[in-house]
Amino acid sequence: MTEEEVETSIADEVLESSTEPKSEEKGYLARDEYTSERFKLEINNLPKYFGFGDLKKRLKLLGVDFVKIKVPKGATHAYVNFRNEEEREKGLKLLTGWTFRGNRVEVTHAKPATDIMFRQNKSKKNDNKRDRQADNDHDPNAPDEVKIQNSATPLWNLTYEEQLAKKSTIVQEYLKGLEQKIKETNSKDITIPFEGVKPSPIVDGYRTKCEFSCGKGNNDEEKIVGFRYGEYRSGIDRVGSPSVCKNVSDEMKLVVQHFQDFIRSRSSPWYSAETHLGCWRQLTVRTSRLNYILMMISFCQGQLAADEIEGEKKELLKYFTAGSGSVCKVTNIIFNVEKNKAGNELVQSEILLGDSFIVEKLFDLQFHVSAKAFFQANTQGAEVLYSLVKDSMKLDQDTVLLDICCGTGTIGITLANNVKHVIGIEMIKDAVEDAKRNAQLNNINNIEFIADKIENVIHKLVTKYNQQRLVAILDPPRAGVHRKVIQILRSAENIKVLGYIACNPHLATHNFVDLTRPRSRAYQGEPFVAVTSTAVDLFPHTPHYELFVLFQR
Known part of the structure; x- marks a missing residue:
């Protein structure tokens, strides 16, 4: 995979759209991860017949530093994505007035692509095609437990020695490509020495932070708490239990199980990424070596009145401090109430238990780690x-x-x-x-x-x-x-x-x-x-x- 083709967000799988999407249509932009969909240009008035490779080459020669290019089939326009706003604006300046194969192009800012889940609700006609694409790498008839592991931990069925060997090959292939790119800039053969892959001291249950979705299971079982797996790009919202995932610790799995039991006992509905309706949206769990366990709940207020939301908070706190959930020994609970369907408008954040941070030990040092702060997992x-x-x-x-x-x-x-x-x-x-x-x-x-x-x-x-x-x-x-x-x-x-x-x-x-x-x-x-x-x-x-x-x- 080349540098220009690499992308890490859901936007990779969505179709381009030049129309203004509604807020829920681009809910993926509310997430923390990087996406070049935020920094995009649309080039119009391209020749009727032009090659993707030729356009890509010409843009590079022009000095346009893009992340990726997408050309809708048979179209005379293209979308160019950038790493950040500065590079997009530089690209806009370079492309303004540019002539490509006799055509003076028109360039404008482009809107982010529509969230696949929203678009799927509008049209189901490509379901079968997308399902086949989504299942290219894995057997569509595999048990759900296998699909979840394939999605969350794709190397789960390899021994750790085999995983390290595979990663070593991946890194060496990347370095070989990097050496070639460096050679293109200075016309000299170079070699980047590779010292191998250092293994993790802990192989299973190592993650100290995980985000779990609330949703529907594969058999339409409601109020499942776990990971979305494998079929999101197909517009199907499915959530599976993390109980089979090797990278999740037993203490975190116990919290997830009890949180699932709790929300199943409540009348307020789970949140659906398909309909953008419901309340219980996400559970974030952070743990530390010093026995801290933090829960952060994302709750969409929907049509609930303030006193109903307060009731949910009180029952949640009671469940994890004096009820069945007390076995989890949770030290911190943060309850976030969100307003809109994308989940990016915070109405209220309340600490129900403990502090806003946990304490982690790194070497002989201690660090305060807040619920949303970056800290190596x-x-x-x-x-x-x-x-x-x-x-x-x-x-x-x-x-x-x-x-x-x-x-x-x-x-x-x-x-x-x-x-x-x-x-x-x-x-x-x-x-x-x-x-x-x-x-x-x-x-x-x-x-x-x-x-x-x-x-x-x-x-x-x-x-x-x-x-x-x-x-x-x-x-x-x-x-x-x-x-x-x-x-x-x-x-x-x-x-x-x-x-x-x-x-x-x-x-x-x-x-x-x-x-x-x-x-x-x-x-x-x-x-x-x-x-x-x-x-x-x-x-x-x-x-x-x-x-x-x-x-x-």
Whole structure:
């Protein structure tokens, strides 16, 4: 799969639409995951007959940095998706007035594609075709337990040794493609050494956070709490129990089972993604090594009166503190009431039990982790990853570490005792406040956090520490960072060592290429060289992994 074809959201499976969708038609945009559907252009007045490959090649030559292109069959228009708003606007500028094979194109902002579930309710005529497409990889007649595992943990039927071998092959294939892309920019053959895949210390039940949907089972059994599996792209809303999923812990499965028992005892309906009606929508569970168990309930108010919702809260709290659910030993309960069908308009958030956060132990440190905060879902695997970073970058007491995209400060805080000073940089102010609190919690005094964009502070920091060994660690969101950040890091020649953690290497490819491309007006400073790469298996039973690449110059 090429970089342009990789996409991580439901929007990959939806048809393009140039009409304005209603709010519930694009409910997937309310989710936290990355989707390029937010940043899309429509190109009109293309030639009647043109090749997809030719259009793709011409756009690249023009300098349009897109994620993917979609051309409806037989159409004279196309959709171009981008990683972020800045790249979309740059693409708009480049394409305005552009002529393709004699046709002067027209380019406009495009609307996000319609949520597959909403569209399916409007038309069922493609059901059979979509069902066949959805079942390409798995037997449609397989038992539900197998379908759930195939969806949530696709590698469940391999031994762990076989899983590691498969991931090693996946990473090596990716690196081979990356080497070719780097070669295209500097005309030199390069090899990125691969040090293999580091296994997770815990293989089963490792996830400390899971989101469970409330919905309908395969046999129309209502009020199932678990994972949607396999058929969402076909417009069929089915939920299956996580009891067979190897990556979910027994304590989390127990919470899910009791929550399911509770909502089945209530008259208020479960939420349906097909009809966008109902109340009980989602259960998020977070656990920690220190025996915290947090439940966060997403409840759509629907037609219920305020006193009815209050009644549901009281009964839920009673069930998990004094009723049958007390066996789960839940420490925190947060009840979120949402207004609209997409579930992205919060009416009320109330802490029914405990605090708004749990406490997790990472190495010998403790971290406050709020219900929605990012924290690696495999704590013991994260220790392997951060130890790899520390050892690979040869940190010492003469090192000043720049923790770029630091989030709540996890990496910088865990490495602080190994360096002279840490500067965490993060543009989300709430995350920076969490980072400061976590540093204070662990009495870490050689660390500071800056709530700002990297381009606003990097030059000042490089100048301030120009006599120090300055290294950078970059752990960005799924889609990587904007090229402007890479350009600034390239121009900061005092940074000789840079470590990059990629949770989705395909989406980070543009960053890797820009770090290594030859010096130019846009990319000043000597290029970095990828000197080693190592994968860490934070997600057993799935194809996912974290890739750490060490760059030097």
